[in-house]
Amino acid sequence: MCFIVTIIMFVLAIQNLMQTHWIVGGVQFIIALGFFILLLRNIQKARCDREGSCGNACMLTAWIAKVFPKKDH
Numbered sequence: 918m919c920f921i922v923t924i925i926m927f928v929l930a931i932q933n934l935m936q937t938h939w940i941v942g943g944v945q946f947i948i949a950l951g952f953f954i955l956l957l958r959n960i961q962k963a964r965c966d967r968e969g970s971c972g973n974a975c976m977l978t979a980w981i982a983k984v985f986p987k988k989d990h
């Protein structure tokens with residue numbers, strides 16, 4: 918699912934940027950990058966689950982989690 922959304926948003930972003938719709942194309946490009954990061958995280962998580970040890974394979978998503986910490990209620 919992440920792969921499909923990433924490809925669609927990336928194609929739409931390129932089309933809008935070529936038509937000089939900068940804001941719409943930029944937002945779509947940022948959304949495509951976000952889904953690409955999620956796709957990479959899912960691939961790394963699957964590898965970690967299959968091999969049994971993760972190490973530092975999820976550095977990017979760990980950095981994002983530190984920027985936006987989860988609030989405990």
